[in-house]
Amino acid sequence: MTEKYDAIIIGAGIIGAAIAYELAKKGKKTLNVDILPAAGYGSTSNSCAIVRVYYSTLDGCAMAYDGYHYWDNWAEYLNADKGEDLAVFHKTGNLVLKTESNDRMSGTLGHLDALDIPFTHMTTDQISKEFPFFNMSCFAPAKTLDDPAFGEPTGGSIEGGVFFPKGGYVSDPQLATQNIQHAAERVGAEFLFNRRVVEIPTTDNRVQGVVLDDGRRIEAPIVVNVAGPHSYQITEMVGAEKDMRISTRALRQEVVHVPAPESVDYAANALVWSDSDAALYARPAVGNKILIGSEDPPCDVHQFVDPDDYDKNFTDQLTVQAMRFAQRFPEMGIPNSLQGCVDLYDVTEDWIPLYDRTCVDGFYLACGSSGNQFKNAPVAAKAMVELIDACEGGHDHDVIPLTYKLENMGHEIDLATFSRLREVNQDSSFSVLG
Numbered sequence: 001m002t003e004k005y006d007a008i009i010i011g012a013g014i015i016g017a018a019i020a021y022e023l024a025k026k027g028k029k030t031l032n033v034d035i036l037p038a039a040g041y042g043s044t045s046n047s048c049a050i051v052r053v054y055y056s057t058l059d060g061c062a063m064a065y066d067g068y069h070y071w072d073n074w075a076e077y078l079n080a081d082k083g084e085d086l087a088v089f090h091k092t093g094n095l096v097l098k099t100e101s102n103d104r105m106s107g108t109l110g111h112l113d114a115l116d117i118p119f120t121h122m123t124t125d126q127i128s129k130e131f132p133f134f135n136m137s138c139f140a141p142a143k144t145l146d147d148p149a150f151g152e153p154t155g156g157s158i159e160g161g162v163f164f165p166k167g168g169y170v171s172d173p174q175l176a177t178q179n180i181q182h183a184a185e186r187v188g189a190e191f192l193f194n195r196r197v198v199e200i201p202t203t204d205n206r207v208q209g210v211v212l213d214d215g216r217r218i219e220a221p222i223v224v225n226v227a228g229p230h231s232y233q234i235t236e237m238v239g240a241e242k243d244m245r246i247s248t249r250a251l252r253q254e255v256v257h258v259p260a261p262e263s264v265d266y267a268a269n270a271l272v273w274s275d276s277d278a279a280l281y282a283r284p285a286v287g288n289k290i291l292i293g294s295e296d297p298p299c300d301v302h303q304f305v306d307p308d309d310y311d312k313n314f315t316d317q318l319t320v321q322a323m324r325f326a327q328r329f330p331e332m333g334i335p336n337s338l339q340g341c342v343d344l345y346d347v348t349e350d351w352i353p354l355y356d357r358t359c360v361d362g363f364y365l366a367c368g369s370s371g372n373q374f375k376n377a378p379v380a381a382k383a384m385v386e387l388i389d390a391c392e393g394g395h396d397h398d399v400i401p402l403t404y405k406l407e408n409m410g411h412e413i414d415l416a417t418f419s420r421l422r423e424v425n426q427d428s429s430f431s432v433l434g
């Protein structure tokens with residue numbers, strides 16, 4: 001007997017699971033298929049899971065602030081069972097340093113003002129008083145390790161920062177995904193693990209379902225590509241890349257995990273730190289550790305890779321990030337043997353995701369998350385389900401772009417921002433900041 005679903009979702013990361021949850025709540029019979037053995041084991045597992053409201057576009061800021069509310073009311077969003085083990089959202093707030101490269105945050109703050117999203121300015125003295133362990137000298141521009149001027153101050157002090165109270169980080173992104181999986185299963189969604197989608201048959205330009213690596217064929221009139229760094233393979237499988245102006249590629253990334261010095265209770269005293277002067281972001285982690293990721297300075301080479309065959313060993317990137325943060329936090333110290341993770345972003349040309357239909361009927365994209373969409377999974381899923389509903393009902397989103405009314409803010413975002421047919425958005429930071 002052929003298995004039949006209303007929708008098949010390729011991928012069970014945080015966004016794939018959230019889309020299943022929203023579709024199933026609307027009464028759709030859904031199946032998520034994933035190569036890996038459990039939900040959230042793909043790139044989501046190594047996410048720094050930072051929740052922040054600052055993006056380079058108005059819609060990006062609005063979506064992130066709306067998303068904050070789901071993390072803040074996680075049990076309610078999930079309709080969680082009493083006593084369920086839930087991911088913890090640490091509401092530390094975020095501090096972004098004002099630098100030349102982020103134009104002292106002027107563009108972003110204009111968006112936040114327009115959207116009434118709270119923030120406060122901090123002077124350098126206030127930052128130093130609050131975080132006495134940080135050295136507020138300037139080190140920009142970022143350099144590679146072989147540059148003789150690496151680590152040398154370049155003159156002057158940081159010109160203050162902006163504190164965002166509505167932010168923080170989720171300490172266990174995998175558990176957060178499994179929380180959504182269980183919420184989705186409670187409303188009827190099904191998940192299939194350890195199986196790879198190898199074919200997406202079409203008839204008369206409409207998807208018919210998927211074929212798995214064990215030869216099984218599963219029918220569905222809707223297939224959603226939420227395959228993370230593998231997304232381009234899925235798009236090409238169905239020939240949907242033909243009209244896309246924005247593409248997706250797998251970009252290798254390393255995040256270093258460094259112990260904080262015993263003299264500083266980093267988890268209690270620090271927050272999410274965004275530092276475009278030192279070209280990094282950092283956040284506290286369990287066990288008084290610090291996670292340090294890159295803000296992609298121009299001197300660092302981007303490594304686009306085959307998501308099924310790339311180097312999972314640490315390179316200089318790990319050391320460079322630790323050393324860049326040690327410029328800011330001299331007391332930190334760098335252990336001889338560094339720990340961290342190597343994983344992939346699914347990156348678009350302008351580091352803004354794709355939430356869209358395609359030129360193949362019934363085939364949808366929720367990918368290109370560019371290292372910055374963990375926090376947005378609940379909102380993206382809700383927007384995707386409205387988009388799918390409208391397109392399946394005959395609406396031509398390519399000609400008349402849909403808007404989506406954010407549930408918590410009431411603000412309408414223009415889904416053309418996330419279209420595959422958009423021009424590269426020149427307002428982007430062209431980095432993980434989106």
Ligand SMILES: Cc1cc2nc3c(=O)[nH]c(=O)nc-3n(C[C@H](O)[C@H](O)[C@H](O)COP(=O)(O)OP(=O)(O)OC[C@H]3O[C@@H](n4cnc5c(N)ncnc54)[C@H](O)[C@@H]3O)c2cc1C
Nearest residue numbers: 011013014015042043044047048049050197228369374375
């Ligand atoms: C190092 C790192 C740090 C990050 N930090 C942050 C952050 O601080 N804040 C933030 O908001 N975002 C962050 N992100 C980005 C965020 O984690 C991603 O945007 C998000 O996790 C993407 O979720 P997803 O469900 O789209 O993809 P994934 O979690 O990658 O899931 C895709 C799934 O598809 C499956 N799959 C692929 N191909 C197939 C196939 N053919 N058949 C079946 N299954 C398939 C994979 O096995 C995988 O499980 C970070 C990402 C990384 C890598």
